[in-house]
Amino acid sequence: MLDIVFPSVSSILSITALGAAFGVILSYAKIKLHVERDPRLGYIVEALPGANCGACGFPGCSGYAMKILEGSAPINLCMVGGADAVEKISRIMDIKAEAQRPKIARVHCQGGGDVANNRFDYNGPRSCAAAQQIREGFKTCAYGCLGLADCMNACPFGAIHMSDTGLPVISRELCTGCGNCVAACPRNIISLVDSDFDVHVICRNTEKAPVMKKGCS
């Protein structure tokens, strides 16, 4: 037969007293450790676009907002938010600042698979960074696009697609100038330019023409 053991009155009282003591300690700690939150933090986060692309150099929009609030970051680093974000944050923080000129990414290579030659067959991972590690890339031209889409994969705005010949194509409408593709390209052939600038360098090769023509016609 199963014996049922009832706790004694003294053990019930001890547990109750212990619970009450912990309750008092936690309430005290809550009051002592409470940190007053500056409401401007939320307003700054709202003024930023929420893209969390990291282009400002901080871990996401709230990380950047925190730095603005601390006064340790300028208020015009968000290329995605542009002039609109700068104006809003300027009012919140009562700081004047000029918005940066809008930028757009440009690829400085026209050497797609139809015109550019390869030095060897590459069968490694489908990544430009990985391909660049193998004898500095399979393209004959050291400045040529490897076409394995690291830039496209790094774009948080879906602004890049790869052409039929394996070159990245950047959408003027979708590109926010965040610069993630610039950082992702191991060949350094993408740069940010003023969005209203219509003349672009389409090849970065600095070799003499006969050498250059061996890699790309």
Ligand code: SF4
């Ligand atoms: S194309 Fe480059 S700069 Fe433009 S949004 Fe995409 S990653 Fe950013």
Ligand code: SF4
């Ligand atoms: S990351 Fe650079 S090398 Fe790779 S596809 Fe984009 S532009 Fe070409």
